[in-house]
Each structure stands twice: as C-alpha cells, then as structure tokens.
Amino acid sequence: MAIAEELAKKQKAISIAEFFEKNRQILGFDSVPRSLLTSVKEAVDNSLDACEEAGILPDIFIKIENKSKNLLTLIVEDNGPGIVKEQIPKVFAKLLYGSRFHSMKQSRGQQGIGISAAVLYSQLTSGRPAKIVSKIDKDAPAHYFELLINTQTNEPEIIKDKVIDWDRLRGTRIELEMEASYFKGRQSVSGYLKDTAIVNPHARITLIEPDNNKVIFERATDKLPVQPKEILPHPHGIELGTLMKMLRYTECKNTSDFLCESFSRIGAQTAKEICKKSGIKPDVKPKKIALDEAKRLHEAFKTVKIQAPPTDCLSPITEELIRKGLEKEHTVDFIETTTRPAGVHNGHPFQVEAGIAYGGNLSKENKVDILRFANRVPLLYQQGACAVTHAVENIKWRNYSLDQPGGGIPIGPAIILVHVASTHIPFTSESKEAIADVPEIIEEIELALKDVGRRLNLYLSRQDNLLRRREKEEIILKILPRIAKKVGEILEKPTPDITPVVAKIMGNVFIQRSVKQNGKGCEVEIKLKNHGDAVHHFSLHETIPHDIKSPSPEPKKIPLGKQNDYLWKVSLKPGEQKAIIYRLDIGIEEASKLSQIVAEGIAEEHITGAKVVNV
Amino acid sequence: MTVKSNKEIRDSTSKTTLKKLIHDFYEQFESETIPHIVLPSRTKKNIELNEDSDVWVYGDSESMRSAKTVKGATQLLKTSYVVELMIKGHLDQDKSSTLRELYYISENWDIAKFNEQSESDRLIEDLEIITGLQREDFHVRPEENGATMFGPIKIKEVTKRGERTMHCQEDVGEAGYQIPYNVETVQFLEHDAKFIIAIETGGMYDRLIENGFDENFDSILVHLKGQPARSTRRLIKRMNEELKIPVVVFTDGDPWSFRIFASVAYGAIKSAHLSEFMATPAAKFIGVQSTDIVEYELSTDKLNDQDIKALQSELTDPRFDTEYWKDQINLMLKIGKKSEQQAFAGKGLDYVTDTYLPERLGEMGVG
Secondary structure, eight states, X not given: OHHHHXXXXXXXXXXXXXXXXXXXXXXXXXXHHHHHHHHHHHHHHHHHHHHHHTTOOOEEEEEEEEEETTEEEEXXXXXXXXXXXXXXXXXXXXXXXXXXXXXXXXXXOOSSOHHHHHHHHHHXXXXXXXXXXXXXXXXXXXXXXXXXXXTTTTEEEEXXXXXXXXXXXXXEEEEXXXXXXXXXXXXXXXXXXXXHHHHXXXXXXXXXXXXXXXXXXXXXXXXXXXXXXXBOOOGGGOOHHHHHHHHHHOXXXXXXXXXXXXXXXXXXXXXXXHHHHHTOOTTSOGGGOOHHHHHHHHHHHHHSXXXXXXXXXXXXXXXXXXXXXXXXXXXXXXXXXXXXOOEEETTEEEEEEEEEEESTTSOSSSBOEEEEEETTEEEOSOGGGOHHHHHHHHSOGGGGTOBOTTSSXXXXXXXEEEEEEEXXXXXXXXXXXXXXXXXXXXXXXXXHHHHHHHXXXXXXXXXXXHHXXXXXXXXXXXXXXXXXXXHHHHHTSOOOOOHHHHHHHHTOEEEEEEEEEETTEEEEEEEEEEOSSSOEEEEEEEEESSOEEEXXXXXXXXXXXXXXXXXXXXXXXXXXXXXXXXXXXXXXXXXXXXXXXXXXXSOGXXXXXXXXXXX | OOHHHHHHHHHHHHHHHHHHHXXXXXXXXXXXXXXXXXEEOOSGGGEEEETTTTEEEEOSOEEEEEXXXXXXXXXXXXXHHHHHIIIIIXXXXXXXXXXXXXXXXGGGSGGGOOSSHHHHHHHHHHHHXXXXXXXXXXXXXXXXXXXXXESSEEEEEEETTEEEEEETTTSSOTTOEEOOSOGGGEEEEEEOOSEEEEESOHHHHHHHHHTTHHHXXXXXXXXXXXXXXXHHHHHHHHHHHHHOOOXXXXXXXXXXXXXXXXXXXXXXXXXXXXXXHHOOTTOEEEEOOHHHHHHTTOOOEEOOHHHHHHHHXXXXXXXXXXXXXXXXXXXXXXXXXXXXXGGGGGGOTTHIIIIIHHHHHHHHTOO
16 A cells, blocks of 8 residues: 555656657657758647638738747737637647647638647747737737746746737737748758648738748738538547537437537437437436447447538639639649539548649659648648558559559649648648548548549640641641652652652541543542541542433432532442542543532541531 | 862762662652651661671661651651752752851751751761762761871872862971861872871860971871861771771770770771771770879869769770770779870970880780
C-alpha cells in the first residue's frame, strides 16, 4: 500500500500542452521549414473560415521577416469579423479550444489545435509571447494582447493587455516569432498560398517575403462560397464512445426523442425500429442506458435501414471557380473541371471535385503536378500516402493521351487537381497531410478524374487532327506544286500532274478520266481508287450531250433535255481500285472537252478529281 | 587526254547524275507515288568497317525522306532548288559557289530557303550520298581553301588560268604550297619523300619547317589546321596510294585530336560516304600519345568535363575499338591530363625534331 501511495504522488495528468511540447512532429512542426509553413497554414485557415462565416470577402496579408539566422517573424493579418476581447486569450493560447470540434460541418480547421499549436511552437523556440490585435467593428476598440501558454495547465497567460490604435475597420492580426527558415519551391509558403488561391478564388492573398518581394494572389471572383450548413451527425458515422458521451449529456427525457433530435435521418418511425432491434424501451431515460445497451443501440444503427445523410451541408468550389482559380495561377491551353454528386463514407457526406489543366508553359518531360485539397486546404506533404495520389495512379492515363511509363503518376504538361470536401475528412494522421484510402472516396476520385480525362483526350485528338489536316494542306497547296514545277523546269518537261499524289497524301478517293482515240470514236476510262482507310459509297455522274456505247458497268440513264445524265453507284473499300469504261462516237478533240465528273454523296474533303454536288 | 577534257567529262557525268535524281521525282509523280528519297542514316551507330578498303563507311540502316510530311516535302523542294542551281548555275556555266554563298543564294527561294548554313551544308552532303558524287563535282567549294604543305615533291596543278608546275620546297614561300579545294586537278610529277607527316597546329608545322625537318628527314609536312578539310585529307590519301608514301599524324594529346587522327585514317561520321575517297587507313598516329604525356613528362592541363565526355564517347565509337586506342583513352582518363604538341618546347625548341619525333619514328619503323 505504501508503495502505491508513493507512486500515486508521482502520477499526475499531463496537460495537452505539455504533451505537444514533447510530440510536436505529430502536428506538423517537425522541421524548421515545415514549422513555418504549418504556422502560416493554421493562421490562413482560420482567417478564411472566419471571413466566410461572417460573409466577408477575405483579404489576407502575410509578412515574413528575418530576425536572425533561423529566427523569423511571421505576421498574418485578415479583414475578418475579429474576436471579442474575452475570447482572444483562449483562442490563441489554449489548445483544443474551438467552436468546430463538435459540429458536423465542412470547415478547414476542426479540432482547434492549429493556431494555438503555432503559438506554442513560437513560444518554445523563441521564448517570446504571441502578439495579437483584434477589432470587431469600426467603432470598437482594438485590443492588443501578448500571450503565452502555460504548458502545465493549458491555460493562457496574459503578459500584456491594452487598447491600441489600429487603422483597420476590423480584423485580426497575429505576430509570432519562431525558429524557422524561409525558402521557395513547391512545398513552401508561396507554393502553399498559390494552391490556396486556386481553390479560394474569392480571396485576395498578399505575401511579403523576407527579401521584401511582394506576391499578390488576386481574387478571381466576388462570389463568396455558399456557407456549408451544420448538420447533426449521421448514425453510420458515430463511434461507440461518442454515442455514450451523447447519451450522458443529452437533455432529452427519453431515448426515442434523443435519437430523433441528436442524429440526422432518424424520424419517429426509424427511432422506434432502432429501439425494437436493440431491445431498449423508447421511453427509457438516455442517461440510464448502460454500456451493454449502448452497444446494442450502436449495432442497431447498422442493421436498421437509415437514409444516407443529407449532402447539402457541403460547399463544393464548383466547376466554374476551379477553372477560374487554375486559370489565374497557371498559363495553360486547356482546363476541364468536374464536380461529382455527393456521396457518403462512414456516415459522413463527402464530395469530390477534379480539374485538369494542360499545355501552356507546363513542362512536357516531368511528372504531372498533383494538387490535392481537403476542404479547400492544400495538402503539400505525404503525397505518396494520399488517396488522391493512389486514385491518380490507378488510372490508365495512356487512354487519356498522357504518358505513364511504368505506371504510377503520368508524365506530361498537365496539372491534376482534386478537391475532397466533407464534414469529416479521414486523414491518415493528425498533421492532416494525406487523405486515407477510403474505398468510397477513391472510387469517386477515379470517376472524377476519368471524366476530365475523357474531355482532355477529346480535346487533344481534335488538336491532333487539326494539326495533321493543316500539315497536309500545307503540303498539297504550297509545297508539292512547287516541287512539280521545279522538277518540270529542270528536266524541261511539262509540269507533272500532282493530283494522284495529292489524293494519296490526303487519303482521299481519287477519280481520273482518260480518253483514248479508237478508230472514229474514242474509249473513255474512269479510274477510281480509294486511298483512305474508310469505305466510301457515292454516286458518279457523267453529264454528256451524247449517247455512250457499251458501258461497263451499266449506268442508270436520266435524260436531261439535250443531255444525258449517266449515273453509277460506286462503293470502294480502303485501298480498292475500280474502273468504269465506255465508248463515245466523237473525236478525241471533242471528248477532251467533256465537263468535269460529278460525285454525289461524299464529302468534298474526301475526294480528289471530281466536283462534289450534295443536295 | 588532257586534264581539261577530263573535267568536261566529269561535269557532264555530274549533270546526268543530278538529272537522274530529279527524273526519279518526276517518275514518282507520274506513277502516282508520293515523292521520296532514301538515304543511309548518318549516325555513329550506322558506320561499319568496309573489309575491302579498310575504312569506315555507312551501314545498311536507311532513312526515308518523303513528301508525306511538311518537313520531308520541304526537304525535297529544297533539294530540287539546289539541283537546279548545280545544273543551271554551276555546271552549265562553269561557275562555282562556296557553301556560304549557296546559303545566301537560297534567300531568293521563298519557302525553299535555308534557315541556317548548317542546313544547306547538310543538304549538299546528302546530295553527295544520294548521287555518289562529291561536292566538287557540283562546283561547290568549302569556305576556306585547304591548308598548306611543304616538302620534296613536284606537282602540276590545272588552274582556271592555265597549268602551273611547282616544287613544294623550291618554288614556294615560307608557308608552303596552298592545297586547292579540288585536288583532282593536281598531278604528282616526282618526289624524294620517305614519309608524310600531317600536323595539327600551325605552330608545330612552322617549327618543323624552321628546324628543317623536311630536309633532314626527307618528309612532306602537311598542315591539318585542326579538323582537316576534305581537300587536305584527299591529297594525303592520294599521295599515300598513288606514290606509296607512308603517313604519320602528329596532333595534340587530347580527345579532340584523337578524332582528327580518326578522320584522317578512318573517315568522319558526318561524311562516311566519302571515306573510301578520303580516308587513309595506312596512316599511323605518332603522337602526342597518352603514354608520351607520362614518359616525356610534358606540361599538362587538366581534362575538363567536355574532354571527359568526349573520351567516354570515343570508347563506344567503333573507329576507336582497338586495343591500342582503348589503352590510350583509358590512360588519359586515368591521369586526367592532356598536353599540347607544342608542350615539347618546354624542353628546348629542337627537342621535338631532334629527340621526340626521331624516337617515335624509330619505334614505328617509319622513315
């Protein structure tokens, strides 16, 4: 007993802040460059969420200053609704304090760890407090705080608290000094902001880099995204522990009411069925339900038929705005976007959007860039572990005109963008960098990618055809005639006829009539050859003011006043060659003046050597 | 038969051959065939040793140039324009142009105009390959004349202004006899040479003349001027074959100079179609060898990245696929150093003529 008492003295609760202090890599503060990025990310996420909730077009200003080697100052300022004075210390200097942890709603931040973790990281590495300014209205005072987190109690310690002059209408500003380093590239602050700008085209983001270089990501729309609605949790997405917590703290007097009021998609009828299945009386007080019964209730959620959760709680970026976002941050030739219908994973509604951008100044030799987003937040790390990447790799991109040597991520001048919106994004870890391989989500991503892929393929094959057609036209109209002319000149011979070669290059049906004197009359031969790779059926007309003799094959004769229209039905397979012959009782002189052969029922660009008349 | 009428026959043969090519295009139009020409691929992979002549020539791999594509069609058009110039502008009027002039002449050819001189140079080489003729046969000259030579040989050259006879020691200035661009007009009358020494740099060529190497060793000095012009290579080959004079090649000791030797002895990749005409397979490499750099303790420079790349590429070049060359190349890579031929000056101005060359000639059994 004595030993146990001894031990009991040493046993004490560890505060969450202390825990973080020792395990900061879990939250994305594992390396010097990444810590800066994580801090920017948390601050920007908060600003965007706050602005949108308040219906304000976000205008976010980020400034990074070098303090000394490895020590820098990060300032993030927004034009959001501000924070009331009493809340400021808790929002910034108490971990797990937030408004969203318990809500079923699509939002960027979820647990309320983010910004206070950045404050904690700053205080641990620089020893200095976070400096906060916030103002909630034009006429309200601006409050200035200097805050530290007491890591033992996870409570804010207020170092300074005063009212200052601040020339902003409203908004919040945070200044953190921290051990970090600034660099450029894809996984950098500017890379992150660029991607953020793509999926938040309603935001203006200004970045001042340590060398005083100013980068502005201008907004492309004045339309605020539709505010996602808050919904009750769906029974399929609830864990047993959570269910028990809800039972204990509910104010409902009986289980039936509890079910109807705490969950979405449970009405009186469904509640009755669930109670029946689990053997719990509907009028039992929820607080009285024990573990065993709760388990049965939880089981019943799975067996009773419950409608899927409503999906109007999601706020997709929309096809149009993804297009605008990609357009403004990249120079490309082609963009296609898609927003899939909402689906459900583990009781949580989710929705996938995808975009593909192609051409422009994107590199042809490199792997395509995959831009991953979860609830409008760019994911920069752990690409290889993410469901989005896995879905991209599952697709046979060669079917969509992108190279994919050895499988994996395709190669080509393209950007693939995937956005997953959900009331609950299943991340692989707490640092929220990779979406877990949930089959329903992967399948939706694949469908979205195939959709934009098909459209890319269509565009590229059309481009290809156009190019090939244009090239052929240049050959037959500009180059070949000159070669023929030059060749004739050199040999001092008549310019050779290029039409047969033209037909061959164009893959056309070639028609040629030749006339030979034979006794008093002459023999006419019409040669037909199909140089194309499709079968062609058409009619051939010879309109002649004479009777033709012994034709082969026999034509249909239609008198046309003084002339006759002779009609042959022709069918030519690819590469097939045919001939029509007949006799005319006229001299070769006259015969050579016959009018041009007319073809009917074939497109003009498919035939050479005949006039096309299509009625 | 005089040399003059020989020329007339050659010109008329050239004309017929060129017209035959154009006639082929004409026939292709008539026979409803898309105009095209076929020629061997001109890459390192497609050169092979001809057992009979012992030089490197193009292999069987062919490429087709057809009017099916814009690129091919434009090439054929340009070919027609060039052939017309060769026939009507050159051969009919007994005129000639330089490669550079040809490029400028094409400025009036609208879409058949060349975008840069390398393109017209290449087309002339193509024409040589297709017709089996040489550019001299179409009266196309290189930019510069051939280099110079100096030594105990008497020649007769047919110039546009009549025949000239001269002895290349007695009748020439200090710089020697200027090799014309078309050496087919040169006849050899008599000589006392025991060997020919082809020298890469002007400095070394002048050093050997100044030191009287030609007289002391009965040798003909030929200045290669870097990568040698065709006429220089052709003249060396003719002297070697017709007069049976052995040939040694004296260059810097670096990867690029190895290639100079290879083009004299085995032929160049770019003009392998002319190897049988210009390469002298009997030519021997006198130096500077990698082993000389070590043995004579010459002043050196470090190999740079390009040098190393060039050496590595030579290891896969079929022309260097012999024990001797593999050893030389690998040794140079190993020591990481190169030397110029003029580095011998560090041991005194006479060292190269009194010591190095005699020692090497002795080892090789030449002279």
